[in-house]
Amino acid sequence: MSDIMETILSRRSVRRYQEKDIPDDILNKLLEAARWAPSWANAQPLEVVVVKDKSIKERIQKTVSPRNPSTLAIVNAPVLLVICGQLKKSGYYNEQYPTKFGDWFMYDLGLATQNLCLAAHDSGLGTVIVGLFDHDRVGEVIKLPADHEVLVLVPLGYPDQEPKPPKRRGRNEFVHYDTF
């Protein structure tokens, strides 16, 4: 296992993959990393659809604009994960959402997705989180039940590129001490 800071800092969004399958034990390890992410009151709204079938990947690809830099990755990756969430679980009590932000499923799924992407990178795999597509059409393709939403797509495969790190804001640009 590598140093966590090294894993966090060297992870990049990977959009080109080798034609090499992912062994089931590695895939299961990544799903395990997602499983152990924290969630609101341990609500665990996460649902994951593991897509390997090329025709299903192609139908999902049609919901992504050709201008999206990850459109090809949707089909070329050996595995496409569809990250979904069940509504009315996270941040929901007594049939009400007690905070101004409503349903917290996006937050919980974000944490689980990042756990998965970091574990993937630690295992020599590349991922990219894809959020810009027609969510309802993907829901139809994967036969999503009511009270659930598709949030992001995560193509997964052995990297065929080593992208340069996009710039980040400096720490002094976003960290505030004592008051904003």
Ligand SMILES: Cc1cc2nc3c(=O)[nH]c(=O)nc-3n(C[C@H](O)[C@H](O)[C@H](O)COP(=O)(O)O)c2cc1C
């Ligand atoms: C919520 C979310 C949605 C994203 N959607 C897309 C997308 O639709 N297409 C794409 O190519 N990259 C997408 N990305 C990847 C970002 O562009 C990428 O993380 C960012 O440029 C930083 O690069 P890095 O991941 O290599 O550090 C998304 C990332 C996040 C967190």
